[in-house]
Each structure stands twice: as C-alpha cells, then as structure tokens.
Amino acid sequence: MSVAIRRKSILGDLFLGDPKVTVIAGIVLLITIGLPIFSLGFGGIGLSRYLVNLIGQIMCFAILALALDLIWGYGGVLSLGHGIFFAMGGYLVAMHMVKIAYLKTGTPPNFMLFMGWDALPQYYAGFGSPLYTLFLVFVLTTLLAFTFGYVSFRSRVTGVYFALITQALTYVAMLFFFRNDTGFGGNNGMTGFLELLGFPLNQMPAIVGLATVSSLTAFVALIFCSVLTRSPIGHMLIAVRDDEPRLRFLGYNTIWVKLFAWCVSAVLAALAGMLYVPQVGIINPNLLSPMVSLEIAVWVAIGGRGTLVGAFVGATLIQSLKFWLTAFIPEAWPFVLAGLVLVVTVALPNGLLDIPALLRSIFTAVRRAEPAAKES
Secondary structure, eight states: OHHHHHHHHHHHHHHSSOHHHHHHHHHHHHHHHHHHHHHSOBTTBOOOHHHHHHHHHHHHHHHHHHHHHHHHTTTOOOOSOTHHHHHHHHHHHHHHHHHHHHHHHOOOOHHHHHHTOSSOOGGGTTTTOHHHHHHHHHHHHHHHHHHHHHHHHHTTOOHHHHHHHHHHHHHHHHHHHTOGGGSSOGGGOBOOOOEETTEETTSHHHHHHHHHHHHHHHHHHHHHHHHHHTSHHHHHHHHHHHHHHHHHHTTOOHHHHHHHHHHHHHHHHHHHHHHHHHHHTOBOGGGGOHHHHHHHHHHHHHHOTTSSHHHHHHHHHHHHHHHHHHHHOGGGHHHHHHHHHHHHHHHOTTGGGGHHHHHHHHHHHHHHHHHHHHHO
16 A cells, blocks of 8 residues: 555655656757757748747757756755856767767868867767767766766865856866867867767758757656655755754764765766757857856746756746847847846846736735725
8 A cells, every 4th residue: 555655745746756857847848849840841841940949059059957956946056157067068968969070071070270280089988879979978977077076075165156166167177178179170270070879950851850858858757856855865965054063963964965966966967968969060168158057047047946847947938038139129128138137126126927926916916905095
C-alpha cells in the first residue's frame, strides 16, 4: 500500500506538482511536436526559416534562465557569471563543427590562417566525434563548476561578493578568449560551420531539427527542475536560501546541497550554449561579456525568480521583444529593458507573475471606491 502511494506521489510531482509548470510544459511539448509538422510543410502551411530559428534560440534562452533560477531563485545564490557555462557549451560544440569542416573540406579556419598554423592545435584531437564533444560538455562544465563552487562555498562567500566573483571570472575568461593564439578564434570568433551530425546546417531539416531538440530539451529541463525543487534536495535548497546559518547550527552541511545545485545549473547552461551556437552559426568572446550574464539575471528577475515558470516566461517574452524591437528600433531596446527593470523593481517585486494579484487589488480598490463616490 505504501509503495503504491509513493508511486502515485512521484507521478503527481512529475505531472501535477505545479499547475503553472504543467501548463507551460504542455505548451512547450506542443511546440516540440508541431515544429517538424508545420515547418516542413503540412497542408500547404510552412513556417519560415527565420521563425523556426527564432523559436530554437528562444528555447535555448529559456533553458539558460531555468539554470539561473535553480541556483538563484531556490538556492539564494546570485550568479552574474552564468555566461561562462553558456559559452563553454558553445565553444566545445564549435570546436567539433570546425574540426568536421576542416576534415571534410581541407580548408583551414580563419584563426589558423591568421596565425599561420598548418594544423589544428593538439587539443582538437577527438573533437571529430560528437559523443566525445558531448562528454566533454558535461565533464568540463561540471569540473569547472565544482572547483569554483567548492572553493567559494567552503569559504562561505555569499551574497554580492559571490556575484562579483562570478562576474570577474567571466570577464577573465572573455579576455582569455579574445587572444588570437588560443586556438578559439580570438576576437573574430569561430564560424564557417557546415554540418552537425551529418546534416547541413543551412538546410531546413537541420534548422527544424535543432529547434525541435532545443524545445524538447527545454521541456525536459522544466520538468526536471520542477521535480528537483519539490524533492527533499529542493526543500533543503530552499532552507539554505531562507536561513543557512540556522541550518549549519542544526548540524547540516550546506556546502554539498549548494554545490549540487550549482553543478546542475552549470550543466543546464552549457547544454543551452551547445544548442544555441549551431543555430546562430558563430561564437565569439562577446558571449562571455558580463552584460550577457547580467541580462540572464534580468530575465529571471522580470519573470519572477523562485518559480521556474517565471524564469521561463521572462526569458521567452524579453527575448521575443528584443528580437522584434531590434529589427525596427534597435536603439530603443536598452531604454525599454531599463524601463522594464524599473517597473518590476517598483511595482512587481516578484516579477510578471505578480500581475494577476496587482490587477485583482486594483479591481477590488475600484469596486470599494464606487459606493463611496455615489454616497458623496
């Protein structure tokens, strides 16, 4: 009997744990199923290459926002350096695509021509295999996150100090990748990607496939994070956010809880970068700019941190608005973004998810004011 109840509880957490998560996950799943059907043509209807590519990019940003919300919204650890993990996934998959293009065509990439090299650096060995590349995305990201997180959490670096250190780490990485002799493209970045898993990147099947995989990954990431935050580990993570000194006083070792969430968050960000770069066709050190990491935090803050759904919706809406505005009035975007941050800070402390409650309070105040106006 207890086993049956436990199984029911697990299924309930997975599919019905949070109605908002269930709704958003359902929408993303419909996008995942519908993209191949409508993009490749069905009944004379076909989505444009630009729109399909845009959906794929936005799904990558949503995964990135979920990654930050997991550690910031639930763990209370603000990272202003998640761009380093995003870029790590992007650079690793770019190395794979550069290696494949070089092996297929024999044409050296631009950074080899610039440096006068006659072969790719030794550390490109093995990058002809997609499985090796995926393995490195997981291992190197986890290793970097674990090393940095362990040193920081063990030293009890928290709050604004941790945020500044993560931003400094990202800035150092950006300066390193700007060097032309590193083999990562220098300031011009890496481009000239031809194919991924045998599919030409400039053909519609590859564009649709990448967008579909990005949507499916976003769906899995949302469900995974929802289940994780409702598990005992998630409850412990929330307790760390709310009162870590008290937990330590009670005998709990909070380092490993934060470290686990930090590493999971880093891997999610790297997966987002790995899916993003093939869709944009280029990667350069600007992806490591501190402004990128700040923008990720803005998505989560505007959407509503500590909700998952808020982070997902915030990234989707803000990036959709950015794509639309920059196409027509590019100079207006920084002012619009600053205005959104001010509105959220003043009127919506919990992000866009506060809008229904705000509207209800306004409606209630108007209804109460009507009888008083009539009496006067």
